[in-house]
Amino acid sequence: MTAAPSRTAPFPAHLVREDLRDFTGYSSARTSAPGVPASIWLNANESGEPSTADPDGECRRYPEPQPPALVEAFADLWATTPDRVVVGRGSDEVIELLVRTLCRPGGDGIVVAPPTFGMYAVSARLHGVPVHEVPQTDDDLTWRVDTDGLARTARLTGSRVVFVASPGNPTGTVVPLRELAALAEELAEEAVVVVDEAYGEYAEQRSAIALLEERPNVVVLRTLSKAHGLAGARIGIGLAHPDLAAVLRRVQAPYPVPAPVAAMGLSALGPEALAATRRRVQQTLRLRDTAGRRLRDVPGVRAVYASDANFLLVRSDDPDALLHTLASAGIVVRDLRHQPGLHDALRITVGTADEMTALDTALRENLA
Numbered sequence: 616m617t618a619a620p621s622r623t624a625p626f627p628a629h630l631v632r633e634d635l636r637d638f639t640g641y642s643s644a645r646t647s648a649p650g651v652p653a654s655i656w657l658n659a660n661e662s663g664e665p666s667t668a669d670p671d672g673e674c675r676r677y678p679e680p681q682p683p684a685l686v687e688a689f690a691d692l693w694a695t696t697p698d699r700v701v702v703g704r705g706s707d708e709v710i711e712l713l714v715r716t717l718c719r720p721g722g723d724g725i726v727v728a729p730p731t732f733g734m735y736a737v738s739a740r741l742h743g744v745p746v747h748e749v750p751q752t753d754d755d756l757t758w759r760v761d762t763d764g765l766a767r768t769a770r771l772t773g774s775r776v777v778f779v780a781s782p783g784n785p786t787g788t789v790v791p792l793r794e795l796a797a798l799a800e801e802l803a804e805e806a807v808v809v810v811d812e813a814y815g816e817y818a819e820q821r822s823a824i825a826l827l828e829e830r831p832n833v834v835v836l837r838t839l840s841k842a843h844g845l846a847g848a849r850i851g852i853g854l855a856h857p858d859l860a861a862v863l864r865r866v867q868a869p870y871p872v873p874a875p876v877a878a879m880g881l882s883a884l885g886p887e888a889l890a891a892t893r894r895r896v897q898q899t900l901r902l903r904d905t906a907g908r909r910l911r912d913v914p915g916v917r918a919v920y921a922s923d924a925n926f927l928l929v930r931s932d933d934p935d936a937l938l939h940t941l942a943s944a945g946i947v948v949r950d951l952r953h954q955p956g957l958h959d960a961l962r963i964t965v966g967t968a969d970e971m972t973a974l975d976t977a978l979r980e981n982l983a
């Protein structure tokens with residue numbers, strides 16, 4: 616048996632693009648030389664006076680690239696350390712940073728398990744990086760991610776990043792934590808395993824954040840866009856080994872977190888806001904389960920998958936009719952029929968109680 620890796624086990628530096636290993640990035644205006652504490656900042660060509668649109672001057676200066684209070688609040692929320700936290704403009708940006716940091720442009724590769732979130736492949740394509748697929752399988756109730764297949768494919772193709780969404784989108788299924796741990800162990804020296812937990816607040820399984828200290832090659836993505844109700848604020852978080860987090864911050868655009876966004880994010884992490892979020896999640900789970908039962912009774916609906924997220928994935932013998940029924944009631948759902956293996960599938964987000972009543976009414980009329 617090998618000794619348990621220590622908390623300070625290094626990140627395998629060879630996984631970072633060679634040309635970025637000592638890249639220092641853009642030097643921000645919010646740093647000053649040591650010595651007398653800085654009090655007059657004349658180094659960034661900001662306006663001396665605030666805008667009339669911003670009488671209190673909250674936005675007069677460039678923000679901190681990684682607002683310390685926000686970073687600390689995330690570290691507290693997930694019982695980790697600030698040096699592991701990277702705040703981005705949505706997890707979308709963190710996905711892009713990971714691809715750009717770990718894969719050479721036009722080379723290396725990523726591995727995904729379709730059906731899955733589209734942004735992994737989009738980021739890879741924009742960087743000229745090949746996308747290797749290990750399709751999930753399903754039994755009309757849940758989906759299975761073939762983590763052994765992901766490891767094998769990553770190794771065979773020399774890929775640098777494996778993306779796994781858990782709970783998955785659009786599958787709604789979680790990948791067991793022990794399988795994620797085994798995948799990361801298998802690829803310890805070869806690739807970074809990114810566990811995207813955009814829907815983690817809705818799931819019962821423990822977060823993969825639990826793997827971070829033991830597995831330097833694990834990255835966990837979280838977001839304020841779903842359960843926290845702030846999709847419009849664009850706040851996504853990468854939790855990574857401190858060495859990798861440091862490189863990601865250097866690769867990131869300057870000042871990625873606008874000051875008003877940081878303030879809003881911080882207030883979403885106060886105790887009352889978090890308690891309200893937990894109540895909303897419970898309500899969503901109740902509404903989801905009711906809608907799931909209702910949908911199973913709709914003629915032609917072949918499958919309503921078990922969901923650990925805030926949506927339901929539905930297969931229908933006549934998806935056209937179902938879409939049409941909902942559209943005539945003004946209800947827009949996600950049509951997934953263009954995706955391989957989902958030619959008969961729709962994804963329905965769980966909305967408010969009133970919205971779910973409207974969905975129910977539309978479905979009843981369809982039944983009649």
Ligand SMILES: *Cc1c(COP(=O)(O)O)cnc(C)c1O
Nearest residue numbers: 705706707732784813838840851
């Ligand atoms: C919605 C979603 C995200 C969230 O992206 P943001 O950029 O943080 O809004 C990330 N991953 C998955 C799988 C999602 O479904």
